[in-house]
Amino acid sequence: MITLDGITKRYDDVTVLDDVCLTVPDGKLTALVGPNGAGKSTLLSIASRLLPTDAGTVHLDGMDVLTARDTEVAQRLAVLRQDNRVAARLSVVDLVRFGRFPYCRGRLRAEDHAAVAEALAYMELDDLRDRYLDQLSGGQRQRAFIAMVLAQDTDHVLLDEPLNNLDMRHAVQMMRRLRDLVTTRGKTVVVVLHDINFAAAHADHVVAMRDGRVVAAGTPQQIVCTDVLQAVYDLTVPVHHVEDQPVAVYFS
Ligand SMILES: Nc1ncnc2c1ncn2[C@@H]1O[C@H](COP(=O)(O)OP(=O)(O)OP(=O)(O)O)[C@@H](O)[C@H]1O
Ligand SMILES: [Mg+2]
Numbered sequence: 392m393i394t395l396d397g398i399t400k401r402y403d404d405v406t407v408l409d410d411v412c413l414t415v416p417d418g419k420l421t422a423l424v425g426p427n428g429a430g431k432s433t434l435l436s437i438a439s440r441l442l443p444t445d446a447g448t449v450h451l452d453g454m455d456v457l458t459a460r461d462t463e464v465a466q467r468l469a470v471l472r473q474d475n476r477v478a479a480r481l482s483v484v485d486l487v488r489f490g491r492f493p494y495c496r497g498r499l500r501a502e503d504h505a506a507v508a509e510a511l512a513y514m515e516l517d518d519l520r521d522r523y524l525d526q527l528s529g530g531q532r533q534r535a536f537i538a539m540v541l542a543q544d545t546d547h548v549l550l551d552e553p554l555n556n557l558d559m560r561h562a563v564q565m566m567r568r569l570r571d572l573v574t575t576r577g578k579t580v581v582v583v584l585h586d587i588n589f590a591a592a593h594a595d596h597v598v599a600m601r602d603g604r605v606v607a608a609g610t611p612q613q614i615v616c617t618d619v620l621q622a623v624y625d626l627t628v629p630v631h632h633v634e635d636q637p638v639a640v641y642f643s
Pocket of ligand 2 (some may be wrong): 433473
């Protein structure tokens, strides 16, 4: 279980995370939603130690994430950043091999090659494995980064907007795969999403942020409703139900 307690982040005198407390349940798919600038990426970056916090703690079960050794954290928690910048002259397979670094320090053993092959196949990247990243479409590159995160094979996976650049089919496939990681492999997945309907369809638990705070958390049924969406996004959104699943109609 990941537990964030009292997380506060300031840039100069602007507070972008304000005493955030959040528990991420194990073996569940948690969707983190909220408007641009709400603090979602900042929170994920702090939880995964990519960014220092000004106050608060992050625990993963008994481990103090903010003070633990790098390898210890990297074997338990993997993160996909919102903006991935990496040398363009890197092939897909070499990128995915980075996911094994916490285990083998760059000297891949048979089990590391197997994990890389599995992640490539899982993301349908076999045909693209030797392509350079700058020879890929935006969606293909996004899948390559997710394959790298999966190759890390951690129990806890944090993904910041993994649906970026994905077409309809690949977006649905991605959510089904994340669901599968949770359901059949028992992983704990946190995913930042902008499309609230993907959260409603696939998440067990939805956390809504606004202005650096968690403003609501609960089941998709509890969060994807007109009142909460109004409070989170300042938008009046009719919500219908299709086969008991809430569907927010925010297009018009
Ligand atoms: N390095 C920085 N310096 C100053 N302000 C920053 C910095 N990084 C982020 N912020 C501010 O922190 C706030 C939260 O940013 P964050 O990236 O966490 O939002 P977000 O919820 O991920 O938004 P989005 O949906 O657009 O990705 C924003 O107001 C942003 O402008
Ligand atoms: Mg963000």
